[in-house]
Amino acid sequence: MKCTEFLKELTDYLDGKITEDLKVELDEHLHWCHECHVVMNTTQKTIEIYRDNKIYELPEDLRNRLHQAIMTKCRKSGTGKKSNT
Amino acid sequence: METIQKKAEEGITSEMMLVQAAKKGDLEAFSELVKRYDRNVFRIAQHITHNEEDAQDVVQDAFLKAYQNLEQFQGNSKFYTWLVRIAVNEALMRLRKRRNDRTVSLDEDVETDEGSIPREVADWSPNPEQLYGTSELGDILKKTIQGLSPGFRTVFVLRDVEGMSTEETAEMLGLSVPAVKSRLLRARLQLRERLAKYFKNKKGGDGQQ
Numbered sequence: 001m002k003c004t005e006f007l008k009e010l011t012d013y014l015d016g017k018i019t020e021d022l023k024v025e026l027d028e029h030l031h032w033c034h035e036c037h038v039v040m041n042t043t044q045k046t047i048e049i050y051r052d053n054k055i056y057e058l059p060e061d062l063r064n065r066l067h068q069a070i071m072t073k074c075r076k077s078g079t080g081k082k083s084n085t
Numbered sequence: 086m087e088t089i090q091k092k093a094e095e096g097i098t099s100e101m102m103l104v105q106a107a108k109k110g111d112l113e114a115f116s117e118l119v120k121r122y123d124r125n126v127f128r129i130a131q132h133i134t135h136n137e138e139d140a141q142d143v144v145q146d147a148f149l150k151a152y153q154n155l156e157q158f159q160g161n162s163k164f165y166t167w168l169v170r171i172a173v174n175e176a177l178m179r180l181r182k183r184r185n186d187r188t189v190s191l192d193e194d195v196e197t198d199e200g201s202i203p204r205e206v207a208d209w210s211p212n213p214e215q216l217y218g219t220s221e222l223g224d225i226l227k228k229t230i231q232g233l234s235p236g237f238r239t240v241f242v243l244r245d246v247e248g249m250s251t252e253e254t255a256e257m258l259g260l261s262v263p264a265v266k267s268r269l270l271r272a273r274l275q276l277r278e279r280l281a282k283y284f285k286n287k288k289g290g291d292g293q294q
Contacts, residue, residue: 004202007202007203007270007274008270010270010273010274011266011269011270011273012266014273034206035203035206038206038207038208039203039206039274039277041208041209042208042209042277042280042281042284043273043274043277045209045213045284046273046276046277046280047245047273049213049214049226049280050226050230050241050245050246050276051245051246051248052214053214053219053222053223053226054128054246055128055131055223055226055227055230056127056128056131056132056140056227057124057128058123058124058127058128062141063123063124063127066123066127066141066144066145067116067119067120067123069145070119070144070145070148070149071112071115071116071119073145073149074112074115074148074149074152075112077149077152077153078110078153
């Protein structure tokens with residue numbers, strides 16, 4: 001297996017969505033290819049870092065204000081109606 | 086014990102029941118749906134627009150539009166999938182306005198080769214997150230993901246940050262499953278390449294400057 005072939009399968013490999021046969025092939029490639037091993041590890045880490053350190057959290061006070069504004073607009077608008085009644 | 090039971094009861098109130106009640110004009114039910122998903126919609130909107138003011142507008146407009154068009158929601162998909170689709174379109178519209186560029190789309194820069202052939206193959210520090218303080222790390226993550234095209238960062242956020250499946254992401258973005266997969270691979274590789282600058286193991290050295 002070439003490195004380019006390994007890379008093509010990287011996303012499915014990391015998501016655990018590959019057949020057992022393909023996994024054996026990819027693992028074998030990883031065993032001897034240090035570069036692909038590093039790429040795989042650091043890609044996994046990239047995903048974990050973004051998943052575990054959620055940026056752009058909604059602050060509670062802003063959340064309350066937005067909620068109020070949304071509900072006021074909905075009350076005025078009504079559902080399924082284009083004009084106010 | 087009481088709170089555990091309460092939480093379980095809340096969980097039983099299914100999304101569909103809330104949607105049905107909201108369709109009949111029950112604003113409390115819709116308010117519950119807003120509370121369930123406002124944080125996610127805000128995060129997705131911030132990732133696409135990179136502007137807090139725009140993200141706030143997107144949250145308001147997306148929920149209002151969802152409410153006004155509830156009748157059209159058939160329940161073939163989850164309410165959240167339908168809502169995110171509205172929010173993504175709103176966010177892209179804001180981005181177009183701010184950039185004064187009508188061509189901003191999920192297809193922008195998709196043909197780029199960046200990251201598809203890894204150049205940075207030095208290993209990272211064992212605990213890269215601990216190299217930086219919380220706020221500095223947040224800045225690095227924001228700056229890095231901002232460099233990706235809207236199409237790439239939106240797919241990455243829905244799949245890897247929000248934890249949606251490939252199929253759900255495809256439905257939310259109106260893309261095919263293979264298109265989502267190919268964008269996801271390249272988004273992951275581009276982010277990895279860019280983060281390496283901050284996280285690679287300096288001790289080992291790579292023999293280059």
